[in-house]
Amino acid sequence: MQPRKGRGKLIWRFLKGSKAFFILSMICSAVASLSEMIVPQIIRVTVDNVIGGEPTDSLARPVQSLLERLGGTEALRERMWIMALAVLVVAGICALARYEFRVSNAKGSERLVKTMRDTLFSHIERLPFQWHMSNHTGDIIQRCTSDIETTRNFISEQMTNLMRIGILVVLSLSFMFSMNGKMALIAMIPLPVVIGYSLFFHRKFRKGFEDCDENEGKLSAMAQENLTGVRVVRAFGRERYERDRFEKHNEYYTSLWVKMGRLMSFFWSSSDILSGLQIMLVVVFGVIFCLKGNITSGEYIAFISYNGLLVWPVRQLGRMISEMSKAGVGIDRIGYIMDAEEEKDPEGALKPPMDGDICFDHVTFAYEGSKEMLHDVSLTIPSGTTLGILGGTGSGKSTLMYLLDRLYPLPEDCGKITIGGTDISKIALEHLRGNIGIVLQEPYLFSRTLRDNLGIAVRDLGDEELSAAVRAACLEETVQAFTKGYDTFVGERGVTLSGGQKQRAAIARMLTRPTPIMIFDDSLSAVDTETDAKIRGALEKRFGSATIILISHRITTLSKADQVLVLDHGKVSQLGTPAELSEQDGLYRRIMEIQGLSSDTETTEKKEVNAV
Numbered sequence: 001m002q003p004r005k006g007r008g009k010l011i012w013r014f015l016k017g018s019k020a021f022f023i024l025s026m027i028c029s030a031v032a033s034l035s036e037m038i039v040p041q042i043i044r045v046t047v048d049n050v051i052g053g054e055p056t057d058s059l060a061r062p063v064q065s066l067l068e069r070l071g072g073t074e075a076l077r078e079r080m081w082i083m084a085l086a087v088l089v090v091a092g093i094c095a096l097a098r099y100e101f102r103v104s105n106a107k108g109s110e111r112l113v114k115t116m117r118d119t120l121f122s123h124i125e126r127l128p129f130q131w132h133m134s135n136h137t138g139d140i141i142q143r144c145t146s147d148i149e150t151t152r153n154f155i156s157e158q159m160t161n162l163m164r165i166g167i168l169v170v171l172s173l174s175f176m177f178s179m180n181g182k183m184a185l186i187a188m189i190p191l192p193v194v195i196g197y198s199l200f201f202h203r204k205f206r207k208g209f210e211d212c213d214e215n216e217g218k219l220s221a222m223a224q225e226n227l228t229g230v231r232v233v234r235a236f237g238r239e240r241y242e243r244d245r246f247e248k249h250n251e252y253y254t255s256l257w258v259k260m261g262r263l264m265s266f267f268w269s270s271s272d273i274l275s276g277l278q279i280m281l282v283v284v285f286g287v288i289f290c291l292k293g294n295i296t297s298g299e300y301i302a303f304i305s306y307n308g309l310l311v312w313p314v315r316q317l318g319r320m321i322s323e324m325s326k327a328g329v330g331i332d333r334i335g336y337i338m339d340a341e342e343e344k345d346p347e348g349a350l351k352p353p354m355d356g357d358i359c360f361d362h363v364t365f366a367y368e369g370s371k372e373m374l375h376d377v378s379l380t381i382p383s384g385t386t387l388g389i390l391g392g393t394g395s396g397k398s399t400l401m402y403l404l405d406r407l408y409p410l411p412e413d414c415g416k417i418t419i420g421g422t423d424i425s426k427i428a429l430e431h432l433r434g435n436i437g438i439v440l441q442e443p444y445l446f447s448r449t450l451r452d453n454l455g456i457a458v459r460d461l462g463d464e465e466l467s468a469a470v471r472a473a474c475l476e477e478t479v480q481a482f483t484k485g486y487d488t489f490v491g492e493r494g495v496t497l498s499g500g501q502k503q504r505a506a507i508a509r510m511l512t513r514p515t516p517i518m519i520f521d522d523s524l525s526a527v528d529t530e531t532d533a534k535i536r537g538a539l540e541k542r543f544g545s546a547t548i549i550l551i552s553h554r555i556t557t558l559s560k561a562d563q564v565l566v567l568d569h570g571k572v573s574q575l576g577t578p579a580e581l582s583e584q585d586g587l588y589r590r591i592m593e594i595q596g597l598s599s600d601t602e603t604t605e606k607k608e609v610n611a612v
Helices: 007-014 019-051 061-069 072-078 081-125 129-133 137-179 181-188 190-228 230-235 239-292 297-339 397-404 429-434 450-454 463-472 476-481 499-511 529-542 578-583 587-594 599-611
Strands: 358-366 372-381 386-391 416-419 436-439 517-521 547-551 563-568 571-576
Touching: 007 081, 007 137, 007 297, 019 061, 019 072, 019 081, 019 137, 019 297, 061 072, 081 137, 081 297, 137 181, 137 190, 137 297, 181 239, 181 297, 190 230, 190 239, 190 297, 230 239, 239 297, 358 397, 372 397, 372 563, 372 571, 386 397, 386 587, 397 517, 397 547, 429 436, 436 499, 450 463, 450 499, 463 476, 463 499, 463 529, 499 529, 563 578, 563 587, 571 578, 571 587, 578 587
Parallel strands: 386 547, 386 563, 436 517, 517 547
Antiparallel strands: 358 372, 358 416, 563 571
């Protein structure tokens, strides 16, 4: 992953609502730093001028004026409690500033995380279906959790200390140079070295953190897939295989962090050595200068104090550079999601009536990186009729419906799909999908109650409407069999329900919001023939005016259709009424024979459906 541009803009966007807290925390940090700078000066004046009797000529004019107001150094020598009180007051101000820094920083940090999570979730919800199909769920979750936390830590713990570091470095060096220039230069010797090797390690850290983050995403995706598909793993006895596979990747992931640990240990240990050398140089040369009379005892004590304050920001600057590498990788991974283009309505999007004829006009389509799935498909579905779609696996049946619902956009020069004469690419997405009810091939139920799942498409769904949809989907007996009825918790992906029950629940969910266009994508495959007939009969009675599209491998399911489209390798193989196709030599008739049906059987089935 290449470093992305615009990190600052992305961070600034996420800081909406928390900038004031972080600014306040930086101001408080600055006040605390200034307070820390004053204490050594109070000690210096106490040792040299108050106790030692040194003249105050070398002190700054405001300090001299303050000492005179307090009665002079002789008066202060008799009232040493004043100097002690001054230290306590400054220390108290420093403590209050640090407290407010922590509080403001915590508030800003939590608001930042909330904004990041809300923004990312909202953005992901509006991303195209195709984007979700090309990105692992586990990796997306890792970007929305671990990478957000990394970014939060950098901003709240490192960025907010920038002002404090700057003040400590500038003021420490200023006071040190004002006391003794040679000693200050000795204290500065390690600074260029620390900054230089920190920048050198920055690149190595970035590459290491990038590898760790990417492999953590892969590990999360692997765990998510295994937890979701645990029944498949158990059914095929693949526990050992999946465990070994997970452990192998986990071992590799661990080795990456061990490698990073060694690199960071070397970085921090070398930083400790340089810091120790700096302190040793200041102490040794300070003693020598003190003995030669170049600096006073008070200046030496203050110098040691300022040097101690200088060591922390220098080390912190190195830490910031290393943490910047880690945060940069996290921000880039978050930026990858934010850079993905959301689904957008065309300019001047239309909201036409959706009860018109549906027309596929020379539609050709291929998924990205795959061979052509549909080739020159043309057909018209008259309003209020039922179209059956039959075809082998991979013949493009579901793809045709994904294109109609614009889950995948139809590229230009690949044909046109219209509803009532209006090109669907010009229709507002919310309006289009709000008027197309679709039951997908693999019904998905959320880890909520049955009522929550059935009413997800309609706000404030009434009991009467809910019961009507449940009866039409032949789910009433199932609901009554549950002790808690509609309040039954169905588990993740509806794990507590059978395949047929999940399909009927998905059908009921779609029927809670009657739409002029209804699509059933092989959604009756897991129910028995009798239930199949009942559901089709209920649909005919309740939604006779809707345009219904039935995708199925079962001929009896398609027997009530006004016309049947037969797809073969993405091309229109046959199109006509069930009666016409049963008399023609083709795929429809061959499937009839395989399923042990005849034209007489189909006619009988149709009569039975109409009688239900």
